[in-house]
Amino acid sequence: MSKIDRISRCDECPIRHNAVCAECDAAELAMLEASKSYMTIPAGATIASAGEPLTHLSSIITGCATMSRTLEDGRRQTVGLLLPSNFIGRPGRECSIYDVEAASEVTLCRFERRTFERMVQDTPHIAARLLMMTLDELDVAREWAVVLGRMTAREKVAAFFVSLARRQAQTDGGRPPARTTTLKLPLSREAIADHLGLTIETTSRQITALRKAGLIETPSLRAVLIPDFEKLALEAGEDDDGGIVA
Amino acid sequence: MSKIDRISRCDECPIRHNAVCAECDAAELAMLEASKSYMTIPAGATIASAGEPLTHLSSIITGCATMSRTLEDGRRQTVGLLLPSNFIGRPGRECSIYDVEAASEVTLCRFERRTFERMVQDTPHIAARLLMMTLDELDVAREWAVVLGRMTAREKVAAFFVSLARRQAQTDGGRPPARTTTLKLPLSREAIADHLGLTIETTSRQITALRKAGLIETPSLRAVLIPDFEKLALEAGEDDDGGIVA
DNA sequence: GAGGCGCATTGATCCACGTCAAGTCAGTGC
DNA sequence: GCACTGACTTGACGTGGATCAATGCGCCTC
Numbered sequence: 230m231s232k233i234d235r236i237s238r239c240d241e242c243p244i245r246h247n248a249v250c251a252e253c254d255a256a257e258l259a260m261l262e263a264s265k266s267y268m269t270i271p272a273g274a275t276i277a278s279a280g281e282p283l284t285h286l287s288s289i290i291t292g293c294a295t296m297s298r299t300l301e302d303g304r305r306q307t308v309g310l311l312l313p314s315n316f317i318g319r320p321g322r323e324c325s326i327y328d329v330e331a332a333s334e335v336t337l338c339r340f341e342r343r344t345f346e347r348m349v350q351d352t353p354h355i356a357a358r359l360l361m362m363t364l365d366e367l368d369v370a371r372e373w374a375v376v377l378g379r380m381t382a383r384e385k386v387a388a389f390f391v392s393l394a395r396r397q398a399q400t401d402g403g404r405p406p407a408r409t410t411t412l413k414l415p416l417s418r419e420a421i422a423d424h425l426g427l428t429i430e431t432t433s434r435q436i437t438a439l440r441k442a443g444l445i446e447t448p449s450l451r452a453v454l455i456p457d458f459e460k461l462a463l464e465a466g467e468d469d470d471g472g473i474v475a
Numbered sequence: 476m477s478k479i480d481r482i483s484r485c486d487e488c489p490i491r492h493n494a495v496c497a498e499c500d501a502a503e504l505a506m507l508e509a510s511k512s513y514m515t516i517p518a519g520a521t522i523a524s525a526g527e528p529l530t531h532l533s534s535i536i537t538g539c540a541t542m543s544r545t546l547e548d549g550r551r552q553t554v555g556l557l558l559p560s561n562f563i564g565r566p567g568r569e570c571s572i573y574d575v576e577a578a579s580e581v582t583l584c585r586f587e588r589r590t591f592e593r594m595v596q597d598t599p600h601i602a603a604r605l606l607m608m609t610l611d612e613l614d615v616a617r618e619w620a621v622v623l624g625r626m627t628a629r630e631k632v633a634a635f636f637v638s639l640a641r642r643q644a645q646t647d648g649g650r651p652p653a654r655t656t657t658l659k660l661p662l663s664r665e666a667i668a669d670h671l672g673l674t675i676e677t678t679s680r681q682i683t684a685l686r687k688a689g690l691i692e693t694p695s696l697r698a699v700l701i702p703d704f705e706k707l708a709l710e711a712g713e714d715d716d717g718g719i720v721a
Numbered sequence: 722g723a724g725g726c727g728c729a730t731t732g733a734t735c736c737a738c739g740t741c742a743a744g745t746c747a748g749t750g751c
Numbered sequence: 752g753c754a755c756t757g758a759c760t761t762g763a764c765g766t767g768g769a770t771c772a773a774t775g776c777g778c779c780t781c
Contacts, residue, residue: 298621301714306624308617319610326614349606356602360595363609364565368572370616371554375544377623378552378672382768418729426624431768433730450729450777468547628738664759677738679760696747696759 238262242338247314247400248288249362252354260352264344270331276317277325285339286318292335293415296327297423307424309370310393310416313400316362320346332415377426380466385425386435387465390445390453412453439464484508488584493560493646494534495608498600506598510590516577522563523571531585532564538581539661542573543669553670555616556639556662559646562608566592579661623672626712631671632681633711636691636699658699685710 239245239258250261268287270276276294277283289311296309296317308327311317317329317337340348349356376388390412397413398406416424422432439445444461446454455461485491485504496507514533516522522540523529535557542555542563554573557563563575563583586594595602622634636658643659644652662670668678685691690707692700701707 296617300621300625300712304625306621308620321607321610327617350603353599353602356599356606357596360602360606360609361567363606363613364567367609367613367616370613370620371542371573374554374616374620374623375546375552377620379546379550428769429729430731430770434768437730466546674739675759676740676761680738683760 239265242290244288244290244314244338244400248338249316249355249358250288252358253352254354257352257354260348261340264340264348266339268337268339270335270337272331272333272335274331275328276331276335276337277327277329279326279328280324282323283318283325284342286316286320286342286345287337287339289313289315289317290336290338293332294329294335295332295416295420295424296329298327305423306426307420309366310396310424312396315366316359318342320349320359332417332420382425382427382431383435383438384464384466385427386421386432386439387444387461389421389425390439390455391458391462391465391467394455394458406455406458408458410455410458411448412455414451414453485511488536490534490536490560490584490646494584495562495601495604496534498604499598500600503598503600506594507586510586510594512585514583514585516581516583518577518579518581520577521574522577522581522583523573523575525572525574526570528569529564529571530588532562532566532588532591533583533585535559535561535563536582536584539578540575540581541578541662541666541670542575544573551669552672553666555612556642556670558642558661561612562605564588566595566605578663578666628671628673628677629681629684630710630712631673632667632678632685633690633707635667635671636685636701637704637708637711637713640701640704652701652704654704656701656704657694658701660697660699 239250239262242248245251250258253261267290270292272292279298291313294311294317295307296311297305297307299305309315311329318325320342323342349359376385380388393414394406394410394412398404398410414421418432418436419429422429425432427435436445436447439461440447442464443456444464446456448454485496485508488494491497496504499507513536516538518538525544537559540557540563541553542557543551543553545551555561557575564571566588569588595605622631626634639660640652640656640658644650644656660667664678664682665675668675671678673681682691682693685707686693688710689702690710692702694700
């Protein structure tokens with residue numbers, strides 16, 4: 230039994246202050262409590278499929294999921310990396326337009342779609358928070374467009390580690406990453422490649438190159454140690470003042 | 476004097492039913508009327524600069540603007556193409572994080588930032604509409620990530636024409652593009668290249684290639700005739716059921 | 722501990738797109 | 752008409768990343 234099974238009250242929830250419910254007061258929270266349900270998805274399982282109806286909208290409590298599009302000929306592009314407090318699904322739309330897959334074991338806090346849509350309409354705190362989260366995601370998506378469109382393979386891989394380090398630091402402590410940071414990689418090399426618009430081979434070569442340049446260490450396949458975060462950020466094509474969006 | 480100078484009442488506004496005000500009732504509209512101001516920007520001028528404060532938020536009434544990021548070494552990526560009814564700026568943020576430039580002459584409907592932020596808070600119809608528009612833009616940004624990450628140069632150029640045709644048809648008649656459609660190109664070849672993550676030379680060559688393949692005609696530098704829209708959409712890597720997002 | 726299976730890495734080669742360098746063409750001014 | 756300019760196109764060539772093909776390596780089963 231995982232820790233999540235014992236959570237029932239929202240005020241014990243690890244994403245209480247970051248998710249779509251962040252701004253809710255006690256009364257609103259009570260309403261959410263009444264209609265939420267938890268669900269745990271094993272690594273590799275599908276959470277939603279492009280074109281298929283999505284009966285529930287949900288927040289990620291723990292774990293990591295990818296949101297991707299696969300073209301007919303097999304080319305795949307991941308358009309979003311979903312981490313704790315991120316939201317899955319869109320109020321006002323019946324179907325998902327992307328495939329959403331659990332990269333690691335994922336625990337979700339779910340709401341029946343119609344119920345949630347009603348809550349968005351009736352609860353300004355939820356609507357306002359959802360707007361802010363969506364604006365943030367839009368910034369992230371646009372930042373990623375710069376990476377996909379204009380960066381070299383090496384810069385892409387560095388940018389991925391930098392961005393992941395920022396997001397993990399954000400959800401862990403809420404502060405920017407320390408100079409020396411260890412990342413847990415929730416994705417396989419193939420999933421990283423799909424996120425970066427590269428092949429798995431090029432991704433692997435660039436990871437090796439960054440390691441040989443002393444910019445990262447790879448204690449295991451699913452971990453990356455960053456000895457000097459600023460140096461790696463520079464390699465990712467950032468001007469010195471740091472990234473604007475996580 | 477352009478036509479816009481004579482517009483003062485919102486119900487004569489060409490973007491009345493598509494912009495952030497779309498869902499407002501008469502009373503709400505009156506409030507917007509009181510605080511709005513029009514502004515016309517010449518082609519090529521800057522509307523906002525990355526890192527600079529943005530005193531006004533605005534909707535595009537006519538014309539076209541680009542939203543882009545330029546890296547220190549001169550590489551540039553356009554992250555959004557702004558057309559009539561699109562919104563510039565983000566409530567809750569003081570500065571723009573992108574450069575916004577008028578690609579053609581642009582007319583804006585502007586609101587002082589603080590005023591608009593108050594209206595978003597107090598007017599559920601504005602907040603709800605802004606949420607829907609932001610969700611739509613997020614979809615567009617993610618669709619574009621697929622183009623940037625996984626498409627060939629030829630597919631990118633085709634996808635650009637297809638997407639522009641859809642958006643122009645949407646704002647013109649509100650319906651999908653006819654089989655044979657003529658596009659007005661609001662962007663220079665260089666701006667197109669920046670949007671597609673290509674060089675200007677490759678962009679030009681692919682336009683030539685599409686013309687030689689009979690998929691487009693180029694009556695002038697700033698116009699594209701699409702003889703068979705479906706065929707071009709296929710060339711842009713779309714499965715037959717058509718694009719999900721404009 | 723031998724075989725097999727899934728990832729990841731590494732190497733050799735290829736090619737799509739970038740780079741560099743001329744043209745070409747439509748305006749615009751004189 | 753003729754130079755001048757700026758945007759676009761075309762050509763020749765180089766290269767970064769894709770492709771194809773082994774090889775390595777942890778982990779599981781028996």
